[in-house]
Amino acid sequence: MDRYQFLVALAGLIFAMGLLGVAIRRNLLVVMMCLEIMLNAVVLSFVTFAVRSQTLSGVAMTFFIYVAASCEIALAMAIVALLVKRNGSLDLSAHQDLKG
Amino acid sequence: MTGAFIAFFSLLAVAFAALVMTVRQPMRGALALCGHMVSLAAIYAALGAHVVAIFQVLVYVGAVMVFMVYTIMFLDDRDPSCRQLFSRLALPALAAALVVAGAFRWLFGELPAGAPAAAPVDIFTFSAFSLAFMKQYWFHFELATVLLLVGVVAAWAAVREGRDG
Numbered sequence: 001m002d003r004y005q006f007l008v009a010l011a012g013l014i015f016a017m018g019l020l021g022v023a024i025r026r027n028l029l030v031v032m033m034c035l036e037i038m039l040n041a042v043v044l045s046f047v048t049f050a051v052r053s054q055t056l057s058g059v060a061m062t063f064f065i066y067v068a069a070s071c072e073i074a075l076a077m078a079i080v081a082l083l084v085k086r087n088g089s090l091d092l093s094a095h096q097d098l099k100g
Numbered sequence: 101m102t103g104a105f106i107a108f109f110s111l112l113a114v115a116f117a118a119l120v121m122t123v124r125q126p127m128r129g130a131l132a133l134c135g136h137m138v139s140l141a142a143i144y145a146a147l148g149a150h151v152v153a154i155f156q157v158l159v160y161v162g163a164v165m166v167f168m169v170y171t172i173m174f175l176d177d178r179d180p181s182c183r184q185l186f187s188r189l190a191l192p193a194l195a196a197a198l199v200v201a202g203a204f205r206w207l208f209g210e211l212p213a214g215a216p217a218a219a220p221v222d223i224f225t226f227s228a229f230s231l232a233f234m235k236q237y238w239f240h241f242e243l244a245t246v247l248l249l250v251g252v253v254a255a256w257a258a259v260r261e262g263r264d265g
Contacts, residue, residue, distance in 0.1 A: 003103060005211050007143070010110050012204025014117055016197040021121040023193030027181040029126045029172055033133050036164065037117050040140055043152070051147045051224070052211075059224060060237050062152050066159045067244040071251030073164045077171045078258040084175055085262055090126075091181035 007048040015041035028080050028090045032073075039069055105146045113139035124182055126172045130165060137161050151229040 021034030050058025087094045116136035120129045141156040
């Protein structure tokens with residue numbers, strides 16, 4: 001297994017761990033953190049492929065992922081604070097009414 | 101030497117990700133997430149992608165995590181979700197995660213051959229990347245600033261909505 005193959009496998013493992021955290025944890029904030037882990041795995045795979053092919057596009061994509069992540073976290077934290085203010089809990093089961 | 105460096109920080113990244121998933125207190129999870137992100141930054145630096153390593157530390161560890169830590173400090177950590185950690189979906193979720201990991205292994209188990217080394221080696225240093233980026237992606241960069249502005253306005257609107265009830 002060469003270095004790039006190892007890193008892509010690592011990205012897959014980290015993505016799966018983030019997905020597992022999103023599915024099993026009950027705390028809203030920890031779910032957000034696991035989402036960030038998934039996003040980091042995507043960035044790792046972009047960087048791996050960019051370095052392997054020595055092209056700029058993969059790294060440029062990570063720049064835009066960082067911009068999207070900044071917007072996402074600003075909005076998500078505001079929404080989490082609102083939800084906790086409304087329902088008084090960080091537990092996901094307290095927000096079942098969001099299902100519609 | 102670089103291989104050992106990458107392997108060490110890969111191990112750290114996986115360990116910190118596991119900690120984020122399993123610790124009880126969100127603040128400890130946030131600290132583990134910081135460790136995870138710094139480990140990934142070290143891997144990027146070892147790969148020679150210095151610009152991504154710098155962005156990773158500045159944007160993720162510096163901005164995103166500070167945001168998260170502020171929110172954790174703002175909220176109550178005696179929540180029931182801090183005592184009962186896992187949902188009832190633990191087993192199906194574990195199966196789904198294994199399927200995803202297997203799919204990655206199946207898709208990228210053998211990377212296609214090729215990978216030319218024709219491009220200049222220093223393409224990912226900060227100055228080279230900045231020049232090339234602003235030549236090729238200046239319009240996307242401008243669009244990104246608009247997206248950031250929209251994010252700020254949306255967050256402000258959400259907070260205002262909560263204040264007004």
